[in-house]
């Protein structure tokens with residue numbers, strides 16, 4: 001079957017796009033340089049939260065929430081997604097004012113958050129540090145197993161007729177009369193009318209090679225996991241500001257992140273011991289009972305972050321038929337399922353019912 | 368200059384320390400154990416008084432010589448026992464020990480981290496009363512206790528006979544020695560084993576001694592099931608495929624040794640597959656030097672060759688390191704060491720031929736057999752991950768169904784998982800890839 005659209009990059013964004021395109025009757029070909037869903041999409045923290053996001057991001061995030069909530073119907077397996085709720089902790093009264101103000105601001109957009117004061121935190125979560133000033137509680141948020149998500153979307157996409165190739169590196173995308181000639185490292189070339197650039201941290205370079213510049217850099221969020229522990233906390237949580245974020249997976253391991261790892265060689269990011277130690281201290285502060293646990297592994301991944309901390313999602317201003325979705329800036333796991341749906345709509349109908357104002361790449365060039 | 372850091376104080380690390388001191392350096396020596404000695408020359412805690420001859424048998428002289436020489440180094444090294452190296456970074460080495468957490472600037476690194484038991488899953492192998500072969504020896508050496516009254520030894524490798532012999536000598540009843548390798552394997556390996564006649568003679572001596580003392584010794588065995596809540600026996604097939612049962616109250620299982628390579632991985636050393644040892648090993652030159660990063664490897668952690676080879680390799684790697692730092696090196700001595708290493712390698716290849724890794728056990732293992740004990744992943748789950756989920760390599764299998772994701776991070780089950788993965792896909796074992804290492808190489812306390 002000849003493809004009518006090429007997707008570059010098989011992270012969760014690309015896999016979801018492949019699934020939605022195939023279900024819309026298109027013939028997507030997804031090309032992934034490594035393994036499907038094994039880059040940022042496969043190694044992230046697994047937080048699936050809407051709270052804390054920018055106002056203009058909420059329609060997209062809430063659309064994604066609806067996909068996460070119905071994962072079994074959509075991809076045939078739940079990827080261990082649990083609607084466990086998410087707490088955004090405030091350490092100081094000023095932080096509590098900030099998260100409470102956010103809760104007010106987002107209510108009209110359909111995001112319901114409960115403001116909880118320090119006494120209520122202590123009542124609901126006696127295991128937490130007793131000096132917390134409060135939190136906002138988002139009952140509709142959750143957590144999932146990132147290792148399962150990308151491959152599950154890819155299997156569903158394949159079943160719907162998408163062609164998915166791993167170990168296939170795209171080395172050039174060349175605009176031609178009929179659309180784009182996409183060349184892979186093994187010397188193959190395919191010409192298609194449309195291309196989706198969902199190459200994660202590597203996407204900005206591909207975009208730039210076609211004249212679409214977006215300023216950004218790669219980031220390496222640093223992750224730590226303990227041995228399996230008895231049940232300690234059922235929801236996912238984060239800290240206002242740049243503090244620790246933490247959850248306990250069903251197996252019992254407590255996973256948490258804070259700060260950044262670093263690049264050891266091109267395309268090889270490694271965790272930083274110093275960052276891990278700082279995160280461990282912070283986790284022990286937050287949950288004193290963790291002090292007796294053992295850490296069994298640390299890791300990181302490579303993620304693209306744009307200058308304003310927000311993704312680019314939408315058509316190329318320069319090339320008809322080219323669509324970008326990258327720069328998810330450390331919070332794209334939750335968004336990815338909906339981004340794929342939106343990309344399928346853009347490529348097929350030319351527009352999406354989900355407002356995308358704020359995601360245009362032209363924000364970096366206009367003015 | 369940033370100090371040289373030696374990790375491991377077994378024969379390789381101790382010999383490296385002695386050599387570096389001779390070259391005028393003062394290395395830091397970090398070792399997890401309470402006392403220097405490593406695996407084979409492990410010393411009991413202070414207060415235990417079994418004499419070297421009882422502890423180390425035929426190696427007593429070598430053990431005592433190394434212990435004394437190392438202890439005599441005193442202040443000429445910065446020795447840090449009971450200390451784990453848990454992370455190696457481009458510019459730092461991180462320790463966890465009696466002084467808490469310590470960060471050292473990363474100078475030249477000499478890794479002598481040794482080996483652990485190579486395991487294969489056998490139905491019931493995680494029941495109480497089943498020990499790794501090495502673990503059963505440690506119990507005897509470090510604590511002076513046997514793992515049971517009536518102990519069966521099953522698996523393969525020279526340690527199988529040695530530990531059975533040590534148990535019998537210490538007064539335990541040895542129910543049987545059940546060797547998975549065929550008698551003919553040993554005969555065919557004789558030309559290679561002749562590279563170290565003394566060691567060969569010793570192996571033959573242990574076998575003869577066990578036989579002479581009425582211990583049943585069987586070759587070509589395939590273990591099937593461990594019985595009992597806590598071990599009461601083992602059923603196995605003999606070379607003629609007949610079913611047998613050995614009754615015992617403890618079972619020691621081990622299928623040779625595997626190198627501990629995680630620190631080399633963290634240090635950025637490239638790996639290559641060693642078809643003899645069926646393991647991805649650090650890619651180093653004949654002296655133990657890694658291609659970049661001022662990293663040197665010696666001993667069983669670089670490739671399993673045994674204690675005498677570890678000592679030689681420790682010296683050789685230390686000489687390479689000293690030479691790279693511009694110290695004068697006695698090239699004649701170095702060449703002699705290289706010659707000895709070549710003989711050790713020949714002997715190691717002979718041992719591998721005599722005691723092949725019986726990976727076919729994985730083909731007949733039941734679906735319920737545990738593969739990864741930390742995460743309770745069964746052989747059947749792994750078959751599902753490769754078959755239905757399409758896991759392309761071991762890291763994918765781990766991502767999908769968790770083998771190697773627990774406390775030991777695949778140090779125990781990693782090789783068996785790779786072998787199983789490869790066999791399920793009908794490919795050679797190198798095609799399964801290798802589990803990526805990350806800090807900490809062993810669990811560290813969170814606070």
Ligand SMILES: Cc1cc2nc3c(=O)[nH]c(=O)nc-3n(C[C@H](O)[C@H](O)[C@H](O)COP(=O)(O)OP(=O)(O)OC[C@H]3O[C@@H](n4cnc5c(N)ncnc54)[C@H](O)[C@@H]3O)c2cc1C
Pocket residue numbers: 008009010011012013014031032033034035036037038039040041042043044045046047048049168169170171198199200201202203220221222223300301302303325326328329330331332333334335336
């Ligand atoms: C450690 C970590 C923790 C995180 N935690 C969270 C979290 O809790 N919640 C959250 O919402 N988000 C989180 N994120 C962010 C989230 O993981 C990402 O935003 C999201 O997975 C990005 O998906 P993607 O498909 O765009 O990128 P990726 O998953 O990186 O996929 C891009 C793919 O493109 C491929 N590719 C690149 N170049 C080419 C080429 N030339 N040819 C072919 N293929 C190519 C890559 O191999 C890769 O597989 C985290 C990220 C990291 C790294």
Ligand SMILES: Cc1cc2nc3c(=O)[nH]c(=O)nc-3n(C[C@H](O)[C@H](O)[C@H](O)COP(=O)(O)OP(=O)(O)OC[C@H]3O[C@@H](n4cnc5c(N)ncnc54)[C@H](O)[C@@H]3O)c2cc1C
Pocket residue numbers: 374375376377378379380397398399400404405406407408450451452453479480481482483484500501502504505526529624627630665666667668672673674675677808
């Ligand atoms: C369980 C077992 C029993 C054995 N019994 C015998 C025997 O009876 N006879 C025989 O001939 N051979 C035996 N061997 C093989 C023999 O031990 C080795 O050939 C020899 O000890 C190798 O010496 P080495 O210096 O390379 O490593 P080892 O002697 O294993 O020393 C390695 C040292 O490094 C330390 N270390 C490892 N990682 C770290 C870290 N991250 N941080 C700090 N320290 C670390 C370890 O604690 C250890 O002290 C045995 C091996 C094992 C695994």
